[in-house]
Amino acid sequence: MALSGPSAEEARTRLEAAIDRGALVTVFGRCSVEYDGRASSSLESGDRHLMLKPDGTVLVHTAEGQKPVNWQPPGCTHEVRGDDGHVEIRSLRSNPDEELLVRFERIDHLATFDAGESAELSVSGTEADLKRRILEEPELIEPGFRPLATERETPAGAVDVYGEDADGAVVVLELKRRRVGPDAVGQLDRYVGALERDLHADVEIRGVLVAPSVTDRARRLLATKGLEFVSLAPAPET
The missing domain is CATH 2.70.180.20 (Protein Yojf; Chain: A;)
Incomplete structure (x- = not known):
């Protein structure tokens, strides 16, 4: 372009x-x-x-x-x-x-x-489809994950999916239907920070970005901020 x-x-x-x-x-x-x-x-x-x-x-x-x-x-x-x-x-x-x-x-x-990995640009479906898939199969995120709410409000905005892991830690999911960069990481980090201020100090809060893929810069930023990434598309490939 x-x-x-x-x-x-x-x-x-x-x-x-x-x-x-x-x-x-x-x-x-x-x-x-x-x-x-x-x-x-x-x-x-x-x-x-x-x-x-x-x-x-x-x-x-x-x-x-x-x-x-x-x-x-x-x-x-x-x-x-x-x-x-x-x-x-x-x-x-x-x-x-x-x-x-x-x-x-x-x-x-x-x-x-858009050089390389062009197949990822043809991902179909919406973020609502991705959310529905996770709610129907929570273990796509990880074994023991349990969704508790969607669109949970925080001072930083609404969290796509709010839940708990197998150990009882809070898990915040930010969902994106396409390959994403640092902006999505910053958005997730703001949600985690807002919940850390709202909840008790001894509550562990994990932030997980869910998307088909992320850029290298986004992956490095996730690591820097202690956030996680799960590769998942809105619908299974056919």
Whole structure:
């Protein structure tokens, strides 16, 4: 999917969606680049090509040479921001701490590609179908799982499925019908945090993201936050 000469708002919306689902992103336009980490560097405004790969790699190229003028290795996370008609893409790495900030004052072309695992994009069914499947067969989540409520309200929103595991711990399920990225992990984490504040301190609360698949960045974030993932589609494959 490509956009020629998008507005800043169009570009931000497309970029956020692409990064969330783990797509390959390329952007060409006029931008400045700031790096801060093991050293610091700045590039004045100029026409450059930016590539964001699904594994977190970042490459910034000019019209000359084969090597990028700035780059970050796999494992970075990306944030999209902007104001006054500008679009900022901030790439962060935690070990070591590094930040690459690319600020576009003009975008001539933006393209996103869902590279690899294309079969997962054809998942059919709805989240309601997925919920129904779990309620009918709770052991699809894990042996001993017992659903107690659906759409249980919390200060952070409604939990899709609320239940208990075989040991009596609270289990919160966040259901998604398609491959998901870090946003879904953040949503689940907010639900778990809200319940931790509402329930007794000695109650164990487990958060489980249920979807056909997750991006690599989402999987790493799940591990960082102590959350879990169960691969399950709305309906069995035929």
